[in-house]
Amino acid sequence: xxxxxxxxxxxxxxxxxxxxxxxxxxxxxxxxxxxxxxxxxxxxxxxxxxxxxxxxxxxxxxxxxxxxxxxxxxxxxxxxxxxxxxxxxxxxxxxxxxxxxxxxxxxxxxxxxxxxxxxxxxxxxxxxxxxxxxx
Amino acid sequence: xxxxxxxxxxxxxxxxxxxxxxxxxxxxxxxxxxxxxxxxxxxxxxxxxxxxxxxxxxxxxxxxxxxxxxxxxxxxxxxxxxxxxxxxxxxxxxxxxxxxxxxxxxxxxxxxxxxxxxxxxxxxxxxxxxxxxxxxxxxxxxxxxxxxxxxxxxxxxxxxxxxxxxxxxxxxxxxxxxxxxxxxxxxxxxxxxxxxxxxxxxxxxxxxxxxxxxxxxxxxxxxxxxxxxxxxxxxxxxxxxxxxxxxxxxxxxxxxxxxxxxxxxxxxxxxxxxxxxxxxxxxxxxxxxxxxxxxxxxxxxxxxxxxxxxxxxxxxxxxxxxxxxxxxxxxxxxxxxxxxxxxxxxxxxxxxxxxxxxxxxxxxxxxxxxxxxxxxxxxxxxxxxxxxxxxxxxxxxxxxxxxxxxxxxxxxxxxxxxxxxxxxxxxxxxxxxxxxxxxxxxxxxxxxxxxxxxxxxxxxxxxxxxxxxxxxxxxxxxxxxxxxxxxxxxxxxxxxxxxxxxxxxxxxxxxxxxxxxxxxxxxxxxxxxxxxxxxxxxxxxxxxxxxxxxxxxxxxxxxxxxxxxxxxxxxxxxxxxxxxxxxxxxxxxxxxxxxxxxxxxxxxxxxxxxxxxxxxxxxxxxxxxxxxxxxxxxxxxxxxxxxx
Numbered sequence: 001x002x003x004x005x006x007x008x009x010x011x012x013x014x015x016x017x018x019x020x021x022x023x024x025x026x027x028x029x030x031x032x033x034x035x036x037x038x039x040x041x042x043x044x045x046x047x048x049x050x051x052x053x054x055x056x057x058x059x060x061x062x063x064x065x066x067x068x069x070x071x072x073x074x075x076x077x078x079x080x081x082x083x084x085x086x087x088x089x090x091x092x093x094x095x096x097x098x099x100x101x102x103x104x105x106x107x108x109x110x111x112x113x114x115x116x117x118x119x120x121x122x123x124x125x126x127x128x129x130x131x132x133x134x135x
Numbered sequence: 136x137x138x139x140x141x142x143x144x145x146x147x148x149x150x151x152x153x154x155x156x157x158x159x160x161x162x163x164x165x166x167x168x169x170x171x172x173x174x175x176x177x178x179x180x181x182x183x184x185x186x187x188x189x190x191x192x193x194x195x196x197x198x199x200x201x202x203x204x205x206x207x208x209x210x211x212x213x214x215x216x217x218x219x220x221x222x223x224x225x226x227x228x229x230x231x232x233x234x235x236x237x238x239x240x241x242x243x244x245x246x247x248x249x250x251x252x253x254x255x256x257x258x259x260x261x262x263x264x265x266x267x268x269x270x271x272x273x274x275x276x277x278x279x280x281x282x283x284x285x286x287x288x289x290x291x292x293x294x295x296x297x298x299x300x301x302x303x304x305x306x307x308x309x310x311x312x313x314x315x316x317x318x319x320x321x322x323x324x325x326x327x328x329x330x331x332x333x334x335x336x337x338x339x340x341x342x343x344x345x346x347x348x349x350x351x352x353x354x355x356x357x358x359x360x361x362x363x364x365x366x367x368x369x370x371x372x373x374x375x376x377x378x379x380x381x382x383x384x385x386x387x388x389x390x391x392x393x394x395x396x397x398x399x400x401x402x403x404x405x406x407x408x409x410x411x412x413x414x415x416x417x418x419x420x421x422x423x424x425x426x427x428x429x430x431x432x433x434x435x436x437x438x439x440x441x442x443x444x445x446x447x448x449x450x451x452x453x454x455x456x457x458x459x460x461x462x463x464x465x466x467x468x469x470x471x472x473x474x475x476x477x478x479x480x481x482x483x484x485x486x487x488x489x490x491x492x493x494x495x496x497x498x499x500x501x502x503x504x505x506x507x508x509x510x511x512x513x514x515x516x517x518x519x520x521x522x523x524x525x526x527x528x529x530x531x532x533x534x535x536x537x538x539x540x541x542x543x544x545x546x547x548x549x550x551x552x553x554x555x556x557x558x559x560x561x562x563x564x565x566x567x568x569x570x571x572x573x574x575x576x577x578x579x580x581x582x583x584x585x586x587x588x589x590x591x592x593x594x595x596x597x598x599x600x601x602x603x604x605x606x607x608x609x610x611x612x613x614x615x616x617x618x619x620x621x622x623x624x625x626x627x628x629x630x631x632x633x634x635x636x637x638x639x640x641x642x643x644x645x646x647x648x649x650x651x652x653x654x655x656x657x658x659x660x661x662x663x664x665x666x667x668x669x670x671x672x673x674x675x676x677x678x679x680x681x682x683x684x685x686x687x688x689x690x691x692x693x694x695x696x697x698x699x700x701x702x703x704x705x706x707x708x709x710x711x712x713x714x715x716x717x718x719x720x721x722x723x724x725x726x727x728x729x730x731x732x733x734x735x736x737x738x739x740x741x742x743x744x745x746x747x748x749x750x751x752x753x754x755x756x757x758x759x760x761x762x763x764x765x766x767x768x769x770x771x772x773x774x775x776x777x778x779x
Contacts, residue, residue, distance in 0.1 A: 028641055028642070028729045028731075030640070030641050030642070046520070046521070046522050048518050054376035054377065054378070058369070059369030059374075061368070061703070095516070095517055096517070096518050097518070099518050099520030099521060099522050100522035101519055101523055106517060107517060109501070110501060110502065111527075113497070114497065114498050114501070114527050117493075117494050118531075121494060125490055
């Protein structure tokens with residue numbers, strides 16, 4: 001009997017997006033230490049819920065988001081730094097998981113383009129105004 | 136028959152759009168006088184699409200399941216208002232709404248435009264017809280909302296419960312009126328470039344259209360933000376989600392256009408730049424439509440799997456944007472620039488405003504589209520979200536908000552007086568706010584702190600244009616500007632207060648347990664089942680108090696069966712100084728309940744500010760219209776006989 005149940009469980013669980021397991025302990029609780037919770041919250045707001053569309057794990061009802069919140073809070077409570085946890089998650093899930101673009105080459109244009117645009121725009125505007133005012 | 140009537144009306148409208156385009160080309164090429172005919176055709180075209188849209192509303196109101204779209208998105212047990220509003224809660228229906236607004240805008244342009252020359256008007260109506268034609272083709276070929284099912288199913292699949300909210304009745308139509316209303320500015324710019332009549336008269340003719348669309352866009356975005364805030368159940372009001380960015384981009388462009396068009400209308404300057412912005416604003420609307428409607432956001436691969444709609448929209452986008460920019464490249468350089476201005480002048484202020492808004496627009500554009508671009512070429516998946524947008528666009532937006540307080544004080548052409556002494560009081564207020572937050576709330580982040588200071592400064596500086604004169608004598612557009620700028624200060628204060636002072640309490644609570652959040656003590660009193668028309672729910676009863684007079688909040692988790700979905704219905708209590716936001720989640724095995732509680736000081740100012748900004752626009756729009764009407768009545772005492 002037991003192996004059958006186990007087998008059923010194996011088959012059944014992946015077919016449901018949300019399992020019937022209770023949520024992880026720290027999924028919906030705050031850390032007792034306010035400064036640790038603030039750190040965890042700041043990090044959770046910058047991590048993508050991988051199964052949602054455009055939500056961070058800090059504001060998603062998905063079970064995976066709850067598990068990731070649990071992971072973040074536990075590790076923060078154990079004294080790990082947010083940067084370290086982020087790096088670990090990026091290593092496992094790729095940079096897709098972090099809403100803060102990382103320093104990799106593909107993300108450079110995101111940071112450089114606004115600066116370049118502002119400089120070019122200012123140059124154009126100042127030249128135009130100089131010409132216009134006849135100086 | 137009703138669905139067929141709708142479809143026939145669409146085909147007829149498409150035929151008329153083709154005729155209107157041909158007449159427009161003929162009028163441009165020859166001396167052919169097409170104005171009256173084109174005005175008539177444009178109006179009939181608008182009426183026909185309104186008819187088609189009304190037919191869609193009827194099949195949804197009746198839950199006519201023989202129409203495929205109704206079957207896929209509606210259900211007989213749904214409340215009536217969501218049956219009707221559900222007509223645009225899906226791809227085909229929302230595209231029909233889009234097209235309806237597009238041709239209705241064309242009809243209004245044909246009916247109301249009296250300010251521009253005949254040749255520019257016919258060219259603009261031709262451009263509007265060209266736009267409409269492409270989107271009719273998209274509807275009829277790739278997104279027919281009236282397709283039938285035979286045999287008709289017994290029951291529909293139902294509407295996504297997240298959309299079953301009064302927000303659905305209000306938000307998309309308002310947003311689309313703004314989004315697509317910008318097409319008139321696009322068409323007028325194209326028309327004027329074709330006839331080489333870009334002048335201050337065109338600026339004055341274009342201004343009310345831009346203003347009206349911008350008011351609707353402002354209201355639509357504000358309403359959408361509040362809807363997301365109370366419906367999603369996590370207390371967020373802006374997520375930098377690509378769909379939200381799709382509505383923000385046209386708004387940024389329209390805001391820039393609204394300011395540069397004043398320079399064109401008043402001084403005949405910034406001709407090329409204003410035409411470019413008019414083209415960009417509606418191009419951003421089309422980019423947004425492509426983003427939202429092509430499936431590209433779900434994933435680049437979803438786009439590749441069902442490429443018909445996506446490719447069609449991308450082709451339309453490429454044709455219209457490409458053609459408009461080509462025209463601009465050919466004609467823009469030949470435009471003679473208008474009156475000169477000095478470094479310190481109203482014109483310079485508006486140029487700086489445009490520069491900052493354009494850079495912010497570029498940041499939002501880049502942050503939204505660059506990840507798609509990278510994924511499409513290298514397969515690498517990047518995430519760009521709030522941390523990026525806040526860090527890059529936030530400081531620029533604050534700088535812009537400071538300049539909003541300064542710009543309106545400058546005179547046209549050249550400011551001879553010293554401006555800074557006037558700003559003494561606002562500057563003092565801003566600095567005081569900064570110092571107070573540093574002393575009382577040393578822990579808050581830098582951006583919200585600066586935003587509080589800027590809001591205090593701007594709140595005072597924005598009313599300066601009415602100070603030192605009789606405010607009742609000030610023209611309506613000055614009042615409108617002052618009100619809108621005060622609205623910015625109000626919204627900014629709300630955003631900053633929410634970011635800086637929100638307190639959050641997440642817990643798993645037993646019955647009778649009390650939790651602190653901000654100044655409140657919230658007790659979980661009971662949890663009981665309840666039911667509505669097409670849902671069942673678990674409802675918690677919370678008693679919240681801060682000193683005297685406790686209040687009761689009843690958040691719910693709702694379960695819908697068609698389609699099976701769970702939604703959080705937050706219970707929100709509004710006070711003059713903030714909102715108490717409560718959500719109940721699932722029980723854990725021990726019988727305790729997930730509770731999420733937030734105290735959000737002054738968060739309502741965000742949407743109040745949005746509404747005030749739109750009100751400012753409305754004051755300017757209607758004030759100017761009233762004045763123009765009075766002037767015409769004075770000039771032409773017999774106008775009534777002539778027009779009616």
